[in-house]
Amino acid sequence: MTLKATKFTPEVLLSAPRRSAAAPNPSGTQALFTVSTYSFESHKKVSQIRVLDISSGQSKVLIEDLSSSEPTWLTDDEFLYLKGGEHGSTSLLVGSASRPDSVPYEVASVKAGVSNVKIKKLDSSAIAFACTILATPDGEISNPETEEKPYSSAKVYTGLFVRHWDTWLTESRNSIWYAALEKRDGKYSFSGEGLINALVGTKLECPVAPFGGTGDFDIGPSGLVFVAKDPELNPALYTKTDLYFIPLTSFTETAPPSPKIVATPGLEGYTNSPTFSHSGNKVAFTRMRSKQYESDKPRLLLLPDLGNLDKTEEFYKTDDGEGGWDYRPESITWSVDDSSLFVTAEKFARTLIFSLPANPADAKVPEHVRTTDGSVGDVRQLADGSPKLFVSSSSLVDNSCYSVVDPSHGTAAVVSSNSKQGKTFGLSRSNCTDITFKGDGDYDVHALVMRPSNHDPKKKYPLCFLIHGGPQGAWGDGWSTRWNPAIFAEQGYVVVSPNPTGSTGYGMSLQNGIKGNWGGRPYNDLVKCFEYIEKEMPFVDTDRGVALGASYGGYMINWIQGHPLGRKFKALVCHDGVFSTLNQWSTEELFFPIHDFEGTIYENREGYARWDPAQFVNEWATPQLIIHSELDYRLPITEGLSPFNILQSKGIPSKLLMFPDENHWVLKPENSLVWHREVLGWINHYAGVGEDSDETDALTKSIDRLMSE
Template identity: 25%
Template structure:
């Protein structure tokens, strides 16, 4: 009997086959792991905040087919920014970079025929901001105008042969703005800049604004600039001071270009009364005088917008005899040119109007207004009826429209601002740009939730809650309460670059941000409810928010709770320093700690009225001192970090020096960090990163967490 035998393959072939199969199996196992590792997200850092491209307010072309935006980028190494203009196709979202270079290009405006864009920039050898014009279809930008104190706010006149621009002048040297007058101003401006004697003197109350002195006695002017002849026509030759102390130039051009509406503060020197912003009608041919359209209101009239037919003018108005920023709503009004009457349009609407854009025919308009922690886009009939929410989510700003199309910026807590549009006839927003999508794809941003709870006086109070990256509900996390400033502002569903809750959460904190009493967006009564008692209801809201969150989120470590605030938020931190021991530590950036010292602020008349503060040093001193945090120094014991910029004129940094001195003398653990070249805000990249390091390191001392490493920066070249 024959037995059949099976013959094995060659041993070496067999071994090679096994190796190949093993390798293939290993690749199948490892490849997904490697891909997952390559796609692994990481917590956001303070450095990341300076890597985002920051999209500016859009300007839509007359036919509605294109939008131009200024996109700002920052260099941490160079500690400065650049900004370029980008064109966006509204149908496809296709992008084209319009300008390049090491400059900051902004304030873009379209010519009426849609072929050119004018913008403002400091380029090359420019010593001040110049006016540039660039063809939309290609070509180099041309500087068409330079002035001793720069150019701002350009707008094309119909026909595109001339533009309206803003500037500043030395009134006694301005003359007719001929070549000799401009040369004389340029010479004097250079002399002032290089002067070794640096003293300044004043006899008026309002002599500073934010981080600069106003004692140079400059005046704003609006000019007509003819492109062909290069001639200038001064439209406001009688103006001897700034239009507003901020230096802002706010105007709108009539559809036929024959006149413009300009905002000017009519309050007389020495500016110890509240501002009286009025709207003036100004001819654009330089003939005839200005006419004040709002003499009936001694308070705030602002944000003028001509109706498309030119027969009326919309604007916002505040009428109460109270300081600006005390919580009164800005309501929408209409001025009718035919009979000269002013009519309220949103008197029954409990919203403060921040932005206006008309539909193409003017039969309807879009509005921007804060509401319940969001900033929706609303639609309103031109007659003032039928208010309807169109875009509800996130924060929507920078409204502009043409040919029935609306464009705007939209952002939320987990995404920086990008350009969106509402197509004609549509109520569904469509995203056009994604400048930061790749960076956000790398980041592990914690969940953000909106909560409401019962606060002071039984009122419903809203808060935003941000969880740390990699949140595990089975673990315990310290709670950090952020205290927003203003005081009458709102914590929005928005992505902040200065106080970013995700960066605060990155060491492993749960972060709350309460829209406490005094916040806007929740009705006028709620916003004004803190006046005369700045600390009472807001502190009660924060403490009740703690209790609510302890119950709602068991992962919160109730033994490790801190609070941090800036400006009014710093006031509230100092108020709590003297009234509660509920926090392991407090952080106070640029906060008001002493009402007496705050009389050195640039906006004393705008904020420190008896109605708001409860009293004044010369009248009802007891009422004022009741609300003064420093009056409760005997109770100070909670450790506090204090930070401030020396160029802060809004809350003079002496406030922080005095508070720090008191804490040191009392033996209360405290640390002072001063930034010599910063104002009320920490705005430079390296300073901002270092500020976050100081804050995280201080918090980690008292409530734990993993703070960022100390940043190192290369020495300046």
């Protein structure tokens, strides 16, 4: 039975089951994943570890426990997972997929938080294990929950990075820990002395905060590869992360060898996605060129021989250093025979899989592999020895889809769709389309369009104009629980999500055009988009239009407010936006304004002042909702308070929504529900969109039935 929402509301969005990427077992018959659900009736979250039968698409519950996470296959049936305990401790447990009622047993207990588990089978009896745990400066396990608390709350710093994202920094750092798992008397346990800190005494940190995870390191039969910030450069000013190799043979070495750096001449930026070949003697990875540009194009690289770390080969290398492939490779998966690479990259609002030879000398500009609708989030080999891929993806109408992709035959078969490809939410691909229009120059700009599910071609619908953040980012054909176009469309809007200058996935020329030009080309592109909608989309009522944006999108809302386009909208919404570019040095990652504003504020103050929304406050006139959070250290809350004070002082209808316990994003379900209600209430009032009293439906009332399917 397929449940169907009578209307896709914020409650439906936020209470729908959220599935992780799924990981198939060695034979490719089953896949592990986690799913969490929040109930606004009980105000509680439920979390499960489930196993999917790949042939039937049916799944069953293995573990139901909020503190359990990260299931990882050990064999075709046995899986290891983490269970959080008291005082920040973690247990490593082993369960059985075929015997979900059996009692899991403990492999080890760690008196700290454990995350980012990876395993690699070494031989018939041993499995290499790696994870990340916070470490003290002397290399011991760190647990903030059990550390002795000082009598004073004072924090004293003598150098940059004092805080990052939503955390004031301490001396403890992320570190990789390794061990070997062996099976004795039918049960797994750690060999030798157990977990060993691979980075002890190195000043290196991995994963790289705040968003690093399993993609920052990999384990193979010959050791560990990982990325870490250059300890000699200030992390607030530079993006430089290097690739390192630690040779390990048994993963029981109590004194790990010193990490050896991998040479990448001419490339000094972020390094990402190190991935061992199946043979274990090669590593593919990406690296950016600039050491102060967080959104530079990643270059795809190959380390062809772990015995020679001074020789790496770049795919699509050109004499001018720009590279012969204009897209941005992200994750990497080796083909079963190590002859090819499957690389994900963003292209025209979708994240696709591209196939290319694993030898850079043979690589031509790659073609994408056929997948299901939407954007790819995770790619894995379906089974040991299989050429097929198991892909986790999402789209504008489907929040989670698992499929089997056969690159050699160009086929993609859906195994399981969490929302029955949108039907559960009452959404359809037929309501999703796109437009292309001329930008502020000789280039095209692309935008996604979503209409209401009950769209009547004879009617006109008010415009909902969404502006993305980044600014080097893009709206994509993928699911979001924070900025979901369908939520706005189902209120009765036509949603247009443009990807103007600065957007990723359309080539580096369009992306890099925003440098030193924040309120120039991007703003003009948005004006061109609005004019296109007025002229070419007669079913859109631009006279009742509203515009919303977050982060850089919030900056653009403030910029629009002071310019002619601002008078075209009935109301504006600014979430965690920039009020004044002269305040950019209150952020934490200073390399960001240094790059985008072409220098430091003391070297190029004019470059910062040129695109400052605050200098145009005399022109502000449109009703505006301001949203900001106190834990947003990327854009401090004064960037929200200042424009609100201006709006109020000028007598412009305005409202401030503040969250004391959120960062740059609103993540807590109850807070997110308030966010949606305030935002929709604001724009609906000014756009004249009627309220629908049907705030509950079959999905929210029967979420347990949906999860049991």
